[in-house]
Amino acid sequence: MSRNHDPQPQPTVLAGVPFVNRTMEHAMILYYSPGACSLADHIALHEAGLQFDRVKVDLKAKRTEDGRDFTGINPKGYVPALDLGGGAILTENIAILSWAADRDPSLAPEGRDGRYRLLEMLAFISTEVHKSFKPLFTPGSSEDEKQAAKDTIGKRLGFIAERMDGDYLFGDRFTVADAYLLVMLTWANKMDIAVPDPLPAFFDRMKQRPAVQLAFKHEGLG
């Protein structure tokens, strides 16, 4: 298990209820695998200035780095899983990223519909981009299946690229959706999928953010 060396957490308020994300008894814990989609949540938690511990998961063996059966923590058997403290486990990228944006509302788009625009984008990235990578990560996929996946991902990244209007997905300010998109771009680069403009510049911009650099460092990524 590793721990942040960031400043102590400040109490925040969720739905009118004061919330401290760490007590001596109940640390928040992110279960992650290096470079997996959980990297988006890792970045978002840093961006929100939250204090948390990290536990690496071996996704093949379904074991945590400290030797526990991961399916006992998240019966779904996949990352991300966020222990909010005392064993209350939150799963699914859309939920965890939305949760982080509720902790720090500057991480969601502004405006009356900002929260729904965020969910719309997170759902698109999750169900249309992230899931489309599956054949590329599944042993035994045929070359045709892999090429079809690459074509679909290229098309969906193109849809996002055409709508980018500013430095980030929602203009000039980072939101948690940018963290998810960044992870998709790291995968696209690894899989030699052409990434349309202006996404390469977005990728470089994101890599300059201290929270992104910290998450990459914690996960041992280059």
Ligand SMILES: N[C@@H](CCC(=O)N[C@@H](CS)C(=O)NCC(=O)O)C(=O)O
């Ligand atoms: N629906 C889940 C999917 C998460 C997911 O695909 N996690 C992958 C890593 S990126 C994983 O842990 N795969 C291992 C497995 O499914 O056994 C979410 O959006 O959070």
